[in-house]
Amino acid sequence: MINQFTCAAFGANTGTDECSFDPGKILGFFLVGPSFAISEADTASDETLLAKLQLATLETLKANRLFPVHGLLDVADNSAEAAQQTFGYGAVVNTNNGTYNWSFPFIKGGICLLKALQQFNGADIRPIFYDDNNTLIGWKSGAFLKGIPLIQFFAPKWNIATGAAVTGKNVTFSFDPKYINQQLGFYKFADDVSMDSVEGLRNIKLYQSGVQAKPVYKVKASAGCSNVDLHTQYSSVLAAAGLWVAKNKATGALITVTSVAVDANISGWTVTLDSADADYPAVGTIELSLTTPTLLKAAGVVGYESLILNIVNV
Amino acid sequence: MREPLKPSFNKEWVKTKTEKEFVDTFKDVYPEVDLSKSYKEIVGKPETEKK
Numbered sequence: 001m002i003n004q005f006t007c008a009a010f011g012a013n014t015g016t017d018e019c020s021f022d023p024g025k026i027l028g029f030f031l032v033g034p035s036f037a038i039s040e041a042d043t044a045s046d047e048t049l050l051a052k053l054q055l056a057t058l059e060t061l062k063a064n065r066l067f068p069v070h071g072l073l074d075v076a077d078n079s080a081e082a083a084q085q086t087f088g089y090g091a092v093v094n095t096n097n098g099t100y101n102w103s104f105p106f107i108k109g110g111i112c113l114l115k116a117l118q119q120f121n122g123a124d125i126r127p128i129f130y131d132d133n134n135t136l137i138g139w140k141s142g143a144f145l146k147g148i149p150l151i152q153f154f155a156p157k158w159n160i161a162t163g164a165a166v167t168g169k170n171v172t173f174s175f176d177p178k179y180i181n182q183q184l185g186f187y188k189f190a191d192d193v194s195m196d197s198v199e200g201l202r203n204i205k206l207y208q209s210g211v212q213a214k215p216v217y218k219v220k221a222s223a224g225c226s227n228v229d230l231h232t233q234y235s236s237v238l239a240a241a242g243l244w245v246a247k248n249k250a251t252g253a254l255i256t257v258t259s260v261a262v263d264a265n266i267s268g269w270t271v272t273l274d275s276a277d278a279d280y281p282a283v284g285t286i287e288l289s290l291t292t293p294t295l296l297k298a299a300g301v302v303g304y305e306s307l308i309l310n311i312v313n314v
Numbered sequence: 315m316r317e318p319l320k321p322s323f324n325k326e327w328v329k330t331k332t333e334k335e336f337v338d339t340f341k342d343v344y345p346e347v348d349l350s351k352s353y354k355e356i357v358g359k360p361e362t363e364k365k
Binding site for chain 1: 318320321322323324327328339340343344
């Protein structure tokens with residue numbers, strides 16, 4: 001209708017209950033993509049929601065995966081105050097609500113975690129925080145609890161240690177206040193639920209070792225930033241043809257893995273591919289990896305994702 | 315003493331091969347393994363030989 005405008009809603013009732021929700025100190029966060037959503041059904045019980053969060057850490061597609069970060073030690077609140085305008089007659093009014101800008105230092109995970117977080121710089125990644133009351137704090141969008149849309153996620157360079165301070169590693173979130181004020185979404189877990197049980201994945205690095213005679217490849221595997229040799233713990237578990245994936249790098253087509261066996265001489269595995277497979281490149285590059293985090297977990301290799309090993313056939 | 319080697323074979327792939335093809339494929343890879351036995355364990359005996 002022409003010339004019709006809408007007045008702002010006239011407030012809300014201000015009666016208070018015996019208890020109320022006050023966010024506590026932020027101890028960690030879960031980074032999620034825009035499509036990640038917690039529904040009412042997901043909050044049927046703590047166990048249901050915890051299982052959803054844990055399963056989300058195993059998602060094959062990183063865009064759908066949940067990346068947990070724990071162990072925040074403090075917060076530097078660099079939020080911008082509401083901007084004000086002063087009129088000539090003396091009246092002062094707020095022109096905006098400012099923005100939140102929180103910076104959290106951490107030690108656990110060290111440079112390794114910092115490097116991983118830096119890879120999210122510039123990405124549309126969103127946090128769901130959790131506080132010291134075991135409460136998830138996010139954005140209520142419709143009937144869902146979602147990650148908070150950010151103006152910027154930034155994991156800056158580390159700062160050098162001094163006589164008075166350890167190496168500085170921080171992660172910073174900048175976002176519009178509306179997402180955790182008018183549109184605040186939260187879920188309170190029982191006090192005995194441990195957020196630490198939602199664990200992030202560690203990378204498995206594969207590398208060739210020993211004599212290679214195509215289509216038979218000798219491969220070793222190590223995990224995490226400390227390169228823990230996986231053969232010690234998972235030699236027989238990973239000696240399973242169904243847990244290995246080979247692709248023709250040029251075409252992306254799968255190549256049949258015909259056999260896998262432990263090779264005690266190299267503390268690794270012998271992986272044999274089907275050289276008669278039409279997708280096997282006699283000359284070219286093969287992408288070898290372990291299967292998805294979910295299938296690895298089902299096999300007993302919990303909390304890992306395999307990186308791709310490029311094998312060049314010449 | 316080292317445990318006997320027990321390779322994991324892709325069963326679906328093995329079922330597409332004859333015993334000779336299977337043995338020939340792996341005889342140099344796993345010389346210490348009784349490949350004929352492995353093949354039979356995966357493919358089983360033909361129906362006519364069962365009972």
